[in-house]
Amino acid sequence: MEENEVIGPKSRDRDIEGNKIYRFLKLNSFDELEMDYTRSYLSPKNYFLPFKEDLVTYSLQDKGWEQEINYTIHPRVIVGMRACDINALLKLDQVMLKSAYPNPYYFARRKNTLIIGLDHEPLEDCFCKSMNSDTAFHGFGMFLTDIGDKYFAAINSDTAFIILNRFDAEEITDEDRLLFKAEKKKIELKFKTQVNITILPELMDLEFESEVWKKWGDKCLSCGTCAMVCPTCYCYGMEEDIDLSITKAVKRRFLYSCNLLDFAAVAGGHNFRPDAGVRLKYRYYHQFRGFMEAFDQSLCVGCNRCGNACLAGINPKAVIDDLIETETK
Amino acid sequence: MSTKIIQHDINLEPFMSKSPDFNRKSILMQTERSFKSEIINIITLTALEKLFHIRISDHFERENFSFLPGQFVMLHLPGCGEVPISISSSVSNKEYIELCIRKVGKVTGMIHRLEPGAIVGIRGPFGTHFPVQKMTGCDVLLIAGGLGIAPLRSPIYWINEHRSKYRDISIMYGARDPDQVLFDYQFEEWKKIYGLKLLTIVQNAGKNWKGRVGLITDLFKEITIDPENTFAIVCGPPVMFKFVCAHLSDVGIPRHRMFVSLERRMHCGMGKCCRCNVGSTFTCLDGPIFDYWTVMNLKEAI
Numbered sequence: 001m002e003e004n005e006v007i008g009p010k011s012r013d014r015d016i017e018g019n020k021i022y023r024f025l026k027l028n029s030f031d032e033l034e035m036d037y038t039r040s041y042l043s044p045k046n047y048f049l050p051f052k053e054d055l056v057t058y059s060l061q062d063k064g065w066e067q068e069i070n071y072t073i074h075p076r077v078i079v080g081m082r083a084c085d086i087n088a089l090l091k092l093d094q095v096m097l098k099s100a101y102p103n104p105y106y107f108a109r110r111k112n113t114l115i116i117g118l119d120h121e122p123l124e125d126c127f128c129k130s131m132n133s134d135t136a137f138h139g140f141g142m143f144l145t146d147i148g149d150k151y152f153a154a155i156n157s158d159t160a161f162i163i164l165n166r167f168d169a170e171e172i173t174d175e176d177r178l179l180f181k182a183e184k185k186k187i188e189l190k191f192k193t194q195v196n197i198t199i200l201p202e203l204m205d206l207e208f209e210s211e212v213w214k215k216w217g218d219k220c221l222s223c224g225t226c227a228m229v230c231p232t233c234y235c236y237g238m239e240e241d242i243d244l245s246i247t248k249a250v251k252r253r254f255l256y257s258c259n260l261l262d263f264a265a266v267a268g269g270h271n272f273r274p275d276a277g278v279r280l281k282y283r284y285y286h287q288f289r290g291f292m293e294a295f296d297q298s299l300c301v302g303c304n305r306c307g308n309a310c311l312a313g314i315n316p317k318a319v320i321d322d323l324i325e326t327e328t329k
Numbered sequence: 330m331s332t333k334i335i336q337h338d339i340n341l342e343p344f345m346s347k348s349p350d351f352n353r354k355s356i357l358m359q360t361e362r363s364f365k366s367e368i369i370n371i372i373t374l375t376a377l378e379k380l381f382h383i384r385i386s387d388h389f390e391r392e393n394f395s396f397l398p399g400q401f402v403m404l405h406l407p408g409c410g411e412v413p414i415s416i417s418s419s420v421s422n423k424e425y426i427e428l429c430i431r432k433v434g435k436v437t438g439m440i441h442r443l444e445p446g447a448i449v450g451i452r453g454p455f456g457t458h459f460p461v462q463k464m465t466g467c468d469v470l471l472i473a474g475g476l477g478i479a480p481l482r483s484p485i486y487w488i489n490e491h492r493s494k495y496r497d498i499s500i501m502y503g504a505r506d507p508d509q510v511l512f513d514y515q516f517e518e519w520k521k522i523y524g525l526k527l528l529t530i531v532q533n534a535g536k537n538w539k540g541r542v543g544l545i546t547d548l549f550k551e552i553t554i555d556p557e558n559t560f561a562i563v564c565g566p567p568v569m570f571k572f573v574c575a576h577l578s579d580v581g582i583p584r585h586r587m588f589v590s591l592e593r594r595m596h597c598g599m600g601k602c603c604r605c606n607v608g609s610t611f612t613c614l615d616g617p618i619f620d621y622w623t624v625m626n627l628k629e630a631i
Contacts, residue, residue: 003333055361058407064448065407069361071345075334100354100614101599104339107357111337163332208628235603238596242408249408251361258603266594267412267434272629282606285628290609 004114005076007047009037024078035080035146038123043231043305044078044085048092048109051228051255055105058249060242065249073108080118084126084301086140087133088231089115094295095234114159117143119183122191123304127317129188130195131302147179195317196324197288197298203323204289208281212322217277219312224257226283226306226314232299233257258283284319348390351453360599363405363450364390369425371445374511377432378476379441380417384425385451394454396420398461398483399590399618402453403598404428406443410436413595415617416454417479419486426451429479429511455598457618459484459588464560465494470552472501472573474545474565478511480590481564489522498525499552503545503569507531507538526552545569546576556581563589563621574621584622591616591624 006027011020011034022037024044058065089110096106117140128134136143141160145152152172155161172180207213227233237256242249256263259279264272273279291299300316307315339345342357349358370382383404385391396402396416405411412434418427432441443449461484469488473481481500488495500519504510510531520527528548530541541547545565554577561577563570570589577587593605593612605612608627619627 060408063446064365067362067365067407067450069359071339071359073336073339075336077334095601099600101351101360101601102355102357103599103601104345104357104359104361108337108339111339112334114334159334166332234601236596237602237604238411240408240410246408251405251407251411256602256604258606263604264593264606266592267437272593278629285609286603286606290606293609 005074006079007044007076008033008079009040010034011037012041024080027079033079035118037080038120039082039126039303039305039308041305041309042229043088043303044081045088045092045231047076047078047113048089048106049234049236049255053105053253054250055253056251058251060247060249071104071108073105073112075112075114077114077116079116081115081140082120082303083117083136083143084128084131084133084303085231086115086117086136086143087128088301088303090136090139091232091291091295091297091299091301092234093139094297099294114157114163115140115142116160119143119145119187121187125193125304125307125315125317126191126302127193127195127304128302129191130193130197131298131300133301134188134191145180145183147176147183150176152176152180152183193304193317195302195320197320199324200288200298200320201292204285207323210323212319213277213281215277216314216319216322217275217280219314220259220276220280221312222259222261222276222279223311224260225309225311227257227259228255229305229309231301231303231305232287235263258286280314284316288320348387348393349452350393351455352395360452363403363452364394366449366451368443368445368447368449371443374429375509378511379430379432381428381430381440382425383428383449383451386448391423394423394426396426396454397458398487399458399480399588400454400456401480401598401617402426402428402451402455403595404430404436404440405450405452406436406439407450409439411450411452411596412436412440413455413598413613415480415483415590417482419483419490421486421490427482429476429482431476453598455613457616459562459618461487461491466558467495468497468499468555468559469495470499470501470554470559470561470577472545472561472563472565472570474503474569475505475509476511477564477566477569477590478502479564481562482512484562485519489519492523496524496558498522500525500527501530501545501548501552502528503530503532503548503565505532507535528552544572546572549576549580554580554582559586561587563587567591570621578621584625585620587621588618589621589624590618 008027009022010025012023013021022040057068096103141157143154235256287299344356344358364385366383366385369384372380401415414428417429534542595605596602598613600611600614
């Protein structure tokens with residue numbers, strides 16, 4: 001704790017029903033850590049893709065300019081990430097590291113972050129099991145499963161092993177093994193929400209002109225909240241800041257949302273996606289069809305943060321169910 | 330025992346200390362670093378369009394910069410913004426690149442106010458290119474509408490420099506008004522290229538226009554197409570290439586032998602920002618040059 005920056009779930013506020021609202025924040029002591037947290041309102045992706053990030057600083061001179069880029073990231077530990085959030089990172093890795101033009105900022109953050117995962121019992125609306133992201137096999141340093149009065153720790157990196165050795169860790173016994181299996185089984189059986197995604201990629205094409213998009217689009221406020229809380233949304237925009245003395249400029253990346261009005265606007269005034277319904281459709285289209293085509297998996301991990309945060313009450317399960325229904329009618 | 334996590338310094342990665350080479354897409358490099366470049370010449374084409382000659386300042390970076398016809402660069406004006414612009418010059422010109430820019434938005438408006446000697450940033454080249462090598466031994470149709478002539482100059486130069494590899498070449502160019510015709514000072518030169526037919530047409534003829542009047546599709550009456558051995562390159566507004574490609578398809582040219590260039594407002598050029606998303610793909614990585622079969626199957630492409 002005193003040696004590394006540690007980030008973990010903390011309760012920040014309470015919602016209208018008195019439930020705690022959690023966020024991943026910097027911890028000052030382990031007492032602040034709430035290992036029994038339900039779901040963080042914002043996903044921990046922002047420690048890899050910050051909302052705002054200075055990419056390049058320019059010093060402007062009379063004639064010309066100089067650029068300065070700083071990729072240095074200090075190591076940190078994130079404690080308590082769920083399997084779905086770890087899977088979300090693995091999906092982001094596909095885009096940010098494993099396809100054309102690996103992103104150095106993301107690479108630096110990923111390399112310098114030790115992830116300690118944590119199993120949990122699914123909430124009412126979690127559908128990560130349907131999205132195949134209820135378990136994580138890699139992408140973390142350590143993964144903890146609560147087996148009563150002990151944690152069962154899966155180790156996936158040397159750094160995590162060194163840290164583990166500082167605590168009084170015991171070898172697992174046969175009894176622990178059974179407890180671990182029982183806990184996993186219990187978690188698996190607790191999933192209530194199911195989303196059928198097997199035919200979804202085809203359905204996205206078949207139902208491209210569907211009324212469903214208009215119906216949900218009319219509700220959509222085009223606020224972009226869903227993309228902000230989503231653990232996998234990575235769209236961004238660029239902005240340039242210039243200081244008043246005109247000596248310094250910054251090129252900055254800020255996370256964007258495909259639901260915002262000017263997402264597909266081009267110079268000259270044309271907007272390729274002027275309707276909220278169309279933009280909403282493309283959000284789903286990218287998540288369940290475009291990403292599937294590129295990387296053989298859907299972008300969605302089934303955490304339902306977007307459904308939870310949406311001010312207009314749009315949630316992915318309802319939209320997908322609606323699509324499937326119009327199909328079978 | 331210390332549990333301080335050892336920092337992984339990515340500046341030590343093999344290519345991180347070098348100047349980026351955007352043709353090596355899979356390598357981790359400083360993708361944010363732009364090549365400092367000087368505007369060495371500005372040619373005013375019309376009231377809205379200017380042609381900028383841009384020379385990468387650093388000797389090594391200039392030598393290392395190579396592109397293929399149809400690719401684009403991100404042109405950056407620090408403190409103002411970055412815009413994607415198709416390269417409009419010959420690939421064999423190692424001294425400078427030419428960018429034809431229409432004054433249409435904030436960044437391009439600012440670029441139009443620059444004077445020779447100004448320093449800008451260039452990142453790239455990005456995107457796909459016209460498959461000029463595949464067209465060897467065939468007729469090539471180059472069809473442009475309006476500003477679409479700008480990205481076509483690069484393949485025209487290519488064909489001129491590899492003339493013996495291709496059969497008949499036809500350039501068809503349509504504009505709305507005579508004063509919007511770009512690069513007319515080069516027409517005479519192009520017409521002198523062996524076996525090249527240049528046809529121009531405008532929609533609204535003014536007093537001084539002596540050429541053809543009508544739509545670009547009217548020009549098809551004047552050429553004969555051998556559908557089995559023809560490639561087409563079509564550049565212009567989407568409504569134009571929709572009609573042009575429909576016609577070419579009727580003549581019998583397979584759709585995967587027609588190439589079009591799509592345009593979106595990209596923010597990165599590297600498949601990360603999603604802003605140029607069309608259907609299930611991105612214009613910056615899988616485009617901007619698509620074959621027409623792909624475009625037809627992409628949602629909202631045209």
